[in-house]
Amino acid sequence: MESAFQVFNSSSPLMITDHPYYPLQVEIASYLANEWSMQILLAAFATICAAVLFGTLLTVNRLHPDLPSVEKASIWWFILSGAIHLFFEGYFSLNHTRMGPAQDLFGQLWKEYALSDSRYLTSDPFVLCMETVTAFTWGPLCFFVAAFITTSHPLRHPIQIIVCVGQIYGLILYYATSMFDHYxxxxxxxxxxxxxxxxxxxxxxxxxxxxxxxxxxxxxRTIAKAFTKLDKLENPTKYSNGKTNGCAKKDL
Incomplete structure (x- = not known):
């Protein structure tokens, strides 16, 4: 009679070490090589990004033609960033256990990217948690910030700070954990x-x-300027006294 360990193994995915990923001895469940070439995959990804940017450009120019160019560029960035977070990184979060054999577009794109970081094919706990937070927290918030920019919403800059700090913090941890293991x-x-x-x-x-x-x-900077103006309105004597004192010193 088979042991419980043997029964468990018989239903487990095949772990493969014959692959191009580093470290070469890492085991990847049910790995299958990509059906599409690197050139086709990168061209497909670039096309999707260009379509998102072009669609955003047309929409913003039609609905909000008077927005400053800097604000339009910020909207383009947040829409593209949010789309990558929510859909591409969200795909990884939801499908991390089947990345090895995946042959759909996003699956092959992740296997192509994983040549630079094989943790994406092994359900690495840090990468999975980081990408899940990125996809389902920063992703939707990017869209909110883009919408807030068009209406000059008072929450635009506070939420923009939260999203940007979250993205930078996640990236620092991503680099740091990889470099820690390397060195x-x-x-x-x-x-x-x-x-x-x-x-x-x-x-x-x-x-x-x-x-x-x-x-x-x-x-x-925007929030600092806003608080400075507010402080001047609420405490006008503080600033007027400063100017008076300055003039008095010069007279002396």
């Missing part, structure tokens, strides 16, 4: 080729450091 545990998740490490792993993620960082600084 302290000598476990490397990325292939060494320039495209995979510097192109996929570093550059494609660092975009979420650049734009959220710029928007974060912008929101902090």
């Amino acid at each position: 302290y545990k000598e476990v490397t998740y990325s292939r060494p080729e320039f495209l995979y490490f510097w192109g996929y792993y570093f550059f494609m993620n660092f975009i979420w450091m650049i734009f959220p960082g710029m928007l974060l600084v912008s929101s902090v």
Whole structure:
């Protein structure tokens, strides 16, 4: 009679080590190589992003033609970022256990990206939790911020700060956990080729450091200016005394 361990193993997915991912000995459940080439997958992803940006451009120009260019650019970023978070990263969150054999577009795209970080094919706890929060918290909030920009909603900048800090914090932890394993545990998740490490792993993620960082600084400055103006209205004597004292010192 088979043991309980043997019965469990018979129903478990086949763990495969014959694959191109690092570390080479990592086991990936029921892995199947992508049916589409890297060029086709990247072109498909770029086409989807271009369609989202172009659709957003047309909609914003038609409904809110008088918005400043900087605000329009912010809307484009939040719509694209929200779409990637909610749909692409949300796909990973919901399908992380079947990434190895997946042959649909998003599944193959994740397997292509996983050449730079194999944790996406092994249900790594940190990556799964981080992507789930990103997909279902920052994703929807990106759309809210985009909508708030069009109406100059008072919550635009507070929520923009929350989203940007969340994105930057998640990215720092993403880099840090990978580098910790690389330098302290000598476990490397990325292939060494320039495209995979510097192109996929570093550059494609660092975009979420650049734009959220710029928007974060912008929101902090806007809120600081607003509080300064409010303080001047509520405490006019404080500022008038300062000017008077300054003039008095010059006269002396």
